Amino acid sequence: MSIEDILPETVPTGYYLVFAALLFAIGLFGLISRRNAIGMLLSIEIMLNAVNVNIAAFSRSGVGEGQVLGQLLVVFMITVAVAEAAVGLAIIVAMFKLRRTVEADELKLLRG
Amino acid sequence: METLVFFCLAVPVLILAAVVVTTPHILRAVVSLFLALIGIGGLFFLMRAPILGVMQLMIYAGGVVVLFAFAVMLVRRVTGEFVRQKTSLVGPALVVALLFFAVLMGIGSGYLAGLEEEGTLGGFMHPTDLDLAERVVITDVPEEIDPVDEFSPAMLRDYLLPFEIASVLLLVAMVGAVLIAHPLKQKHPTGALSPKEALEQETADTGADASDDEDAGGAGP
Known part of the structure; x- marks a missing residue:
């Protein structure tokens, strides 16, 4: 029993695009308004997920192998996002060890 | 019916994402992100992309969120205080986000209106629409694949x-x-300052104006 048997019709791609745009806007808002470095990374993860939803929604329109390639792109994006999260969190932990803070505004070592 | 399922997943995800970016409790933000990622995984299943759904649940919900939780706890444990998040620039951030969304919607609707005028592809693209196949001349149509x-x-x-x-x-x-x-821990072999020593010197130099900066930073709306 596949999902087509339970849910015959599909959701229009535009719904996914509006959803992804909203999600990206929420992440953008968080990235700008957060002063905590971990909170900023969380916002970036939201934005990356919005992009993933967008690509996956578009890949449904593909013909033949196009569907597979869209999903493959999303998988590579997840890989890169995970690497980014790991390195970002390591930087935050190191920053906390050094400076005892995770506030992005208090990092002014490079300020001229 | 499927549209109903879509909204049942999408609306909670958006609410949870809003919680992630607004709550002052950072652990609550991490848990909200966890639930939102599960919801997005459900959306991947709804898009007939079960591989992406499984990867989303395994890698994001299972791996990244745990990584975040560990980072939060590593940062929290030393101070012993509950990490609360400050937010500033809420007004400008809201304006930028709304502007971004409006521009995106404007581009999207303009693009679709242009397509409708041409009469080639009305409305949003849809996998079952044959308009797309008619527009593009495909010499050998690939067979349906899973x-x-x-x-x-x-x-x-x-x-x-x-x-x-x-x-x-x-x-x-x-x-x-x-x-x-x-x-x-290691000393620098060349006799240069280790990052910690460099930091101590730097804070000793600029220790006087540090308090001023803190006041300025906390004065956000």
Whole structure:
């Protein structure tokens, strides 16, 4: 029993695009308004997920192998996002060890 | 029916995402992100992309969120205080986000209106629309394939090089993360200052104006 048997019709791609745009806007808002470095990374993860939803929604329109390639792109994006999260969190932990803070505004070592 | 399922997933995800970016409790933000990622995984299943759904649940909900939770606890444990998040620039951030959304919607609707005028593709694209196939002259129409069946051949045969590059990237990221987060104990062999000593000097130099900066930073709306 596949999902087509339970849910015959599909959701229009535009719904996914509006959803992804909203999600990206929420992440953008968080990235700008957060002063905590971990909170900023969380916002970036939201934005990356919005992009993933967008690509996956578009890949449904593909013909033949196009569907597979869209999903493959999303998988590579997840890989890169995970690497980014790991390195970002390591930087935050190191920053906390050094400076005892995770506030992005208090990092002014490079300020001229 | 499926649209109903879509809204049942999408609306909670958006609410949870809003919680992630607004709540002052950072652990609550992490848990909200966890639930939102599960919801997005459900959306992937709804898009007939079960591989993406499983990867989303395994890698994001299972891995990244745990990583975040550990980072929060590592940062919290030393101070012993509950990490609360400050927000500033809420007004400008809201304006930028809304502007971004409006521009995106404007581009999208303008694009679709242009397509409608041409009479080639009305409304949003849809996988079952045959308009797309009519527009593009396809000499040999590929047969219907199951993306799940075709996924691993595509990843492990046709696109093996990107796959290997991704694995090297993950290895580099892992080694780099360990190196960055490693305890800074070793002395610099060249006699240069270790980062900690450099920091101590820097704070000793600029210790006077540090309090002023803190006041300025906390004065956000």
